[in-house]
Amino acid sequence: MVETAIERQVERRLAESDVRFTRGRRAVIQALVEADGPKSAAELSVLIGAEVPVSSLYRTLAVLEETGVLAPHYSSPGLTRFELAEWLLGHHHHLVCIDCGQVEDLAVDEPTEQQIQALVSTVAKSVSFSETNHALEIEGHCAKCA
């Protein structure tokens, strides 16, 4: 089992918080490294298998969120999806399928991202909102549902 660069970064971050990088936590990180977008507990449970019981899976997700390793994403009713935090995955946006609800990561090239950031900053300043980040969701039909 080769350890990815992301896993090494997670390991270091967890160590800083005196949190152990156990089997269950490793399994979640690996599943998310391989995924192409945010995944819910149920989706991760399928990807990982019965090796991590549901109650532990939720606790693992909570721990990884608290330590800043995972970021929550909300786009479907009553269901939280998680993805690797931006310091691990890089700033990106999302394609949301309005048919099946799946969310896919979207990497935006640097010049375009700078234009987006500039627009966002201008708009936020115009209403005196102290902006810390932005999220752009493009809605439409994914390849499967098209």
Added chain:
Amino acid sequence: MVETAIERQVERRLAESDVRFTRGRRAVIQALVEADGPKSAAELSVLIGAEVPVSSLYRTLAVLEETGVLAPHYSSPGLTRFELAEWLLGHHHHLVCIDCGQVEDLAVDEPTEQQIQALVSTVAKSVSFSETNHALEIEGHCAKCA
């Protein structure tokens, strides 16, 4: 009680679907007309008062969503907020407070919106995603939590 232009539009839309514009439904629309952003069932319940019981409120929200009058919005775990659909309220974006979770509408001027739309179209096309809409959420601290 003065009837707003939005209420008249809702009335017409509901009539087309053979759905009645009853007191409870009217109360929800009025609350959302006065609100400055998407509201959850619990938040609406506070705004409207006990005159609309919880079970009816949820059903009302479902009916208004099905008829295309309301649009759901997800930004907090396990909780759906609703706002007037874009054909009633116009296209807009959101300011999301990362402290209290409240969401506020953000009207963007036409030239800026066109720039955003152009960027989104370009990006979507570059990954062959059939885009139907986009949503920009600016995250930060609201006036209360700043």
Added chain:
DNA sequence: CTTATAATGAGAATAGTTCTTGGTATGGAA
């Protein structure tokens, strides 16, 4: 004013998630 249909209200039921409890594993000190 009757009648068919739609809507309502109260509470039971459900789904996703969180908490509790009792037991297990791990890393460091002796």
Added chain:
DNA sequence: TTCCATACCAAGAACTATTCTCATTATAAG
């Protein structure tokens, strides 16, 4: 190694937002 303190884990109960059920009430059309 052995012990201890501190995570960590598994199973199921509990919780919260939401949906469903069903008996009752309101509404519009004839």
